[in-house]
Ligand SMILES: Cc1ncc(C[n+]2csc(CCOP(=O)(O)OP(=O)(O)O)c2C)c(N)n1
């Protein structure tokens with residue numbers, strides 16, 4: 079069971095007890111495999127090569143959400159996977175349908191989000207002939223999935239889907255794909271799909287080696303300056319409560335990575351929030367000066383580490399990961415613990431001989447918190463500050479509110495100035511950094527958690543990339559509040575140009591952008607505009623109260639930049655707090 | 664934002680190298696590349712070869728040769744991969760390879776493993792006796808001859824084949840094909856069973 083902030087009650091329909099009709103075609107076997115795996119929703123777009131599968135879906139209880147673009151289908155499935163913890167499912171036809179899914183699949187792969195993509199393919203006899211709408215989907219997606227399957231036979235296509243589903247979910251989660259030639263799905267078969275089981279070559283480690291755990295626990299308990307670095311894997315493994323127990327029992331300060339946001343409550347004394355390029359000053363000070371780091375479910379991405387030469391250079395690293403290939407990939411692990419984060423945290427909990435003697439260090443961390451507070455200035459006579467919009471929204475909403483984002487400055491403000499306390503409430507594109515993620519992700523998140531409030535902070539640039547998804551939110555009557563932090567620019571790029579390219583603003587400022595409130599209304603959503611501090615709270619409330627999708631076009635200070643900042647490849651401990659510091663580095 | 668400027672902050676003493684390993688802050692450290700022979704059992708099915716070779720290229724592993732062929736079990740094939748990488752790169756290559764779903768097992772063969780390559784060398788047919796004499800020196804044999812050309816087959820270690828190819832240059836080499844290494848561990852150890 080996943081650690082969601084609130085889990086909706088199961089529909090007690092006797093659905094599962096009704097006799098299932100035997101399958102007669104490959105397509106029916108595909109759908110049966112999804113039903114057996116417990117699929118509630120599929121996100122997709124119709125098309126020639128996938129039509130047999132859709133035809134079989136006609137008779138199924140699985141809900142289908144027709145998306146406006148296949149990229150949206152893969153992002154919605156991704157967000158669905160993040161929020162529920164179970165694989166999100168997306169469908170597309172061959173050729174352009176499949177290639178449109180690719181960005182979302184790559185995104186899921188980078189963030190280890192469970193997604194299964196089913197793509198139509200031209201009939202087997204045409205494969206290789208450059209037939210109409212043929213692309214080598216398996217070839218294109220093999221490097222960005224855990225595995226891509228080419229379904230060769232109507233009798234085994236159901237098994238392919240069952241296995242792909244299980245594989246997406248197992249161990250380190252991630253995307254899988256099954257390419258479905260039309261003759262295979264249309265072909266007759268009476269073979270029911272097998273149980274969702276991972277391939278026999280795929281090992282899923284559970285507990286870590288006891289002796290290694292013992293050594294690691296001893297090292298940690300002897301540390302003077304211990305920290306825990308909690309990554310996205312903690313959330314994926316439903317290990318947030320185990321983490322909380324561990325950190326509180328042994329009083330070890332907790333830093334999260336960006337994907338790890340929500341694994342530890344940011345309002346807790348031990349929380350230093352998140353580290354990395356735009357992380358808090360205190361997290362970056364602690365991560366730089368620690369002498370022993372318990373890193374769990376993180377792949378030490380370069381946006382987190384900065385230059386590896388200066389990353390936690392005094393620290394013994396205890397690295398807990400379910401994927402052995404992550405151990406010592408970017409940062410050498412002195413104590414590698416291969417296993418499931420929740421299991422290993424329990425093992426460590428029991429193995430700790432004592433709590434580290436770290437009063438001074440904890441005081442130091444608190445001192446850094448007061449030295450480098452996350453604050454901003456907001457002169458009344460100047461344009462609206464984005465941080466204020468995020469903070470105000472955060473204060474008005476319950477703890478289990480889900481926040482989705484696009485990619486850019488707005489994403490950083492949404493992660494810095496919203497207070498996260500629950501796992502699976504932060505839904506963003508980290509590893510791939512995909513502009514356009516927000517609009518469809520919010521759709522997937524809302525359907526995954528209909529009882530939780532869903533907010534999407536988007537940038538004007540990101541919003542324009544997937545704005546067509548609003549039509550879906552309107553049709554499906556999804557109560558989502560989109561806030562466009564509108565700086566009339568691809569602001570993150572503009573910030574880098576000002577910092578590192580002598581202010582030469584090539585292709586980063588929009589000479590003209592649409593009125594997003596009117597655009598929203600044209601789609602059938604509610605539109606609002608924010609121009610000043612006056613009515614921020616009121617407008618947010620109105621948008622929240624509206625029962626359906628709404629868009630707040632918040633005109634923010636176009637000159638606002640994101641700080642603290644560690645320049646790419648830089649030293650985390652030398653984060654800049656203002657533009658001038660960048661020149662000193 | 665408030666707070667002490669970068670140059671006024673507490674600083675750690677240590678340093679890591681480019682591989683993320685903690686090192687002496689004063690000393691320069693580099694890991695020298697070495698050659699490793701990886702042997703992998705893989706599911707015998709379409710696409711496996713491209714999956715493996717794509718992995719090596721996208722992760723920038725320096726690969727010298729890759730051979731693949733059937734085993735006694737018709738469902739599995741065996742790949743022999745020669746890479747040249749520093750220690751951490753070899754370790755990564757093994758782990759990434761093992762992560763691919765069709766890969767059943769991976770092992771680095773120890774230094775003294777049996778390694779063989781095969782080469783076919785087509786040279787001018789003008790001096791067939793001399794060609795045969797050189798072939799003999801390398802335990803090779805002529806496998807095809809015409810008035811204009813002789814094709815010689817040689818098997819052995821990479822060094823031996825390098826030397827043979829060098830020697831054949833005196834006969835005007837017209838074409839060469841080499842297989843890359845196939846390798847097995849000495850003694851009773853196999854990929855399926857660790858002894
Ligand atoms: C699909 C895609 N294209 C380009 C980029 C490069 N990029 C990173 S941030 C950014 C600016 C995003 O602009 P906007 O959505 O308005 O956000 P802002 O930074 O202004 O808040 C760009 C262009 C990207 N991350 N993704």
Ligand SMILES: [Mg+2]
Pocket residue numbers: 486537538539563564565566567568569
């Ligand atoms: Mg913008």
